Amino acid sequence: MKVSFNELQGLSRKAFIAIGFDEGDANDAAEMVAWMEAHGLDGIAALRKGLDFLLNEDKSQPPRLIYQDADLCVVDAQHKTVLGHASLAIELGYAKCRARGLSVTKIRHCHNRMLIVGYLSRIARRNMSVTAFWRNSHEPLTEILVSFRSGEAEPEICMYGLPSTPDDTEPNNGITLVMVNHVDLLPDLKPEAPANDLILQNRAAMLDWQERSLVDGIDVDTELWERLKLLATKMLVETSDDSRQGAGAGTTDND
C-alpha cells in the first residue's frame, strides 16, 4: 500500500511510544525510519527486521558512557537498537567536535546500524561533516561508509564486500563516527580497493528517490502497516460515557 511521508512518520512515532520509547526517542526514531525510506535506504525494511527485537528490549537502560576525553568518547549501547539509544552518543560527539574541531565517537554493541544515517542527516544540516563506518561481521564481510558533507541533507554511501574474512575475535557490532568542523570527509575508494558487490549511492539518487516519494507516496508492506497500527492503538483510551463527555460535543447534529 502507498502511504505519505507524514503518515509513515506519524504512525511510527505512535508505535514507538506504545513500545515504550520516551517522546524524544520516539520522534527521532520515527524521523529516522521515514527519512531513510523516503531516500531509498530501506527504512521500513530495517524497522520490520528489528521490530521483534525492539518489542522485547529493556527501554529503561540508557546508553552507558564508558570513556570520554576532550575529543573521543566510547558509548556502550548495551545491545540495543540505534533507534532509541544512539542519538545522545552522536550528540556527545557533536559537542566535542564543536569544541575541538574533530571528534571520534565509538558506539559499541548496537543493532539496526543502518538507521543511524537518518539521525546523522540532522548533524550535517547543523554544519558538521560526519562520516560513519561499520562492518557487518556476517558472511560476506562488508564495510559500510556513510559520509555527509557539512550542510547537506543527503550523504554519499559506499558499501562493499571484502575478499577475505579477517579474524574478528570479538563480535563486530559497533559503529565509529568521525565528525569534523572545517573540512569534508567523503568516501574516496583507493584504486586497488576491494570492490566486491560495490554499491555506491550518491546524493542525486537519493534526491530523486525523495522526489518520487513525495509525488507517488511510499510503498509499505500492508502487514507491517497493520502491525504498527495495532501497536499505536495501545496508546488510545477505550471509550466510555465519561470519555464521550470529554470531547465536549453532543452526539447529534441539530445545526
Place this chain on the structure above:
Amino acid sequence: MISATVTSTPDSLRPASEVMKLERLGSMFASRLSFVRSLMRKMISERWQIVNTVFDLDSEGHGLAIYRITTPANCYHCVVFSRNLTPEQRTDRVIAEAWDVTFAMLEGEVEDTLLEQMEANVPLQEAGRQHPRVLVLSRANRSLRNFSQFVDALAAGRQPDPAWLTAVGYLYRTTAVYGNGKFGIADFARLERNPDFNRPFAAQMLAVYVLRQFSIEQLNHLARVQSPQHAVPLHSELERYLGIGNSTGLGMAPFLINHPQLIQQWVYSRERALAYVRKEPATEQTRTRLRALMARALKHLQQSQTEDGEQSLRNQETARSIAESIDWLDRTPAHPELYEELIQWARSHCSLEAQELVNTLLIELYPDLVDSLDDEFGCRETMDLQPDMKARQLKNLIEEKFDWALSYREDSAADNYWFWYRSVEKEEPRLGVRGSESGAEKELSLAIGPRISLCYTRLTQFLEHNPNAMVVEFLLHHPGQKECVRRIQTMGETPYGEIRANLWHKDMKPMHLLRTKLSFFGASRFDPKSDRWVRITLFQGAPLPRELVHPKRSLEQLDDWGFPLEPELDDNRKVYGDAQ
C-alpha cells in the same frame, strides 16, 4: 528554519509575557493577515478562476460536482460527492462515518480512473485510502436550521431572510479538513515549493471556499427542481453573506502544542504588523477609516448570536468596549501618537477581546505595511539539540524565558487536574479528570509548562554535582528529557516561544486554544456549544468566484470583507436574484 530571532525583532513588539498568555491568545479576532483573507487577496490579485465543469445532481441534490481551479501556474480540481444521509447517521462529531457531502481537492486533471478511485474512497474519509495527488480531504453536513427554508424561499420566488444567515452563517458545516499527508494524500512538503499553496492551510481554505460555491449552486438547483416556474436564484448580496461553517473541538489543541515554531511564527507575524502600525503617525484620513471599521465591527458584534451564555457576555462586553472606544476616538483628534494612545486607553478600559479587536482594526489600516507578512507565516519546523550548551546556561534560559512554567506544583491537585488523551474513537483528542477517569497512563504529553518545570527540577539537582557539565551530559543522565530540552533551546531563541499556560490546570479553558487557531484561520461568529466545542463561520462576506475573474471593484474594495454585516435587501427581501 525559524526566521525570527530575538536580535531581529522590532523594538515596539509587545512582550511575550503579554501576548502568549492563553487568555489573550483566546481573545484574538480574525485579521487581514488571517489565512482566509490572505488567500482571497492572492486569488483576487492573480485572478484565479473557479469554474464548475460537472454538475450531475438529482432532484434531491445528490450526485457529483466538479470544479476546476486555474491559477497562473497550475490547475486543480475540487470533486464533491453529495449523498443521502439518514437522520441516524447525522452527527457533527468527528467520529461520524457518513456525511451529506464529502469532497477532495487534487492537483491536475481528474482522469476517469482517478475519479473512480475517488468515488470509492473520498466518501469514506478516514476509512478510505486517498490518492497522493489529493491535496485536501473534507466533508460537511447541511445546516438543518437553514437548508430547507432557503430552498423553500427561493422555490417560492422570494429571497431568504438575511437574518437567517446572521443566526447561522452557512448552509454547510465542515467537521474536519484534512491536509498534509493524512490518509495517503499529499504531504505539505510537496506544497512548500508551490506558490499557490505554500502558506499554511492555504489549500485547505481553498477547498472550503469551493464548497461554499457548491452550496450556492446546489441550493439554486434544488429550488429550480422544486419549482421550475417560480424559483429565483440566490441574491448576490446573500451569496456573499453566505459562509461555510466549521465545528471543531479539542482536536485543535494537539496541533497548537505540537507545532510551537509555526504558532510562534504566526504570532510573530501578527505582532510585527501591529508594531509597524504603531509607529505610523495617524492622519485625519486614517482616523476616519479606523472609526468606520470600528463601527462596522461593533455592528457585526451586535448582530452575532450565540446560545452560549459566556460567549454572549463576552460579545456584549466587547461591543460595549468598542462603543466606548468609538466615543474616545470621537473626542480625540488625529495626531501622530493617536494609535499608541488608543492602545493604552484600551488596555485601561477595555476587555481583552476588545483590546485585541482594536489591534486587529489598526492592522487593517495599513495594507502596504503588513500584507507582505502574508508570506512569512510558514517556517521549517526543526528542533535540534544544542548539546554543547552548558547545563547551567540551560537553567538560566529556563529561568529567563520560561519562568511562567515554574509556578507549576507537582503536589497541587489544581495544577494536575486534567489529562489529555486520544480516544479509540477515530483518535479524537479528549480531556479527562485525573484520578477519577481512566486513561491517564496513556495521556498525551501536551502540557509543556509542567514538563519544563519537572525538567528544571532535575536539572537543578544535576547541577549540584556537575556544575560545569554540558547539556548532553545532563541528558545522558536523564535521557527522557531530550525532547523537552531541545524544545526549550529552540523556542527560547524565538521572540514569542510557547503558549504560556498549564494545560493540566483546573482553570485552563480549552476554548482559548481553539479560538487561538481559529482566529488565525480567519473564523468569525464564534458560537461555542460547550467549553470545548465551537461552531464558527469562514468566508462570510468574501468575494464570489465570478468577482475574481471580472472584478467590478478594486482589490482594495474586494479585500474589505472583514466583519460582514447583514445585507439589507430591497423590497423587504422579496427581490429577485440580480444578474448573475
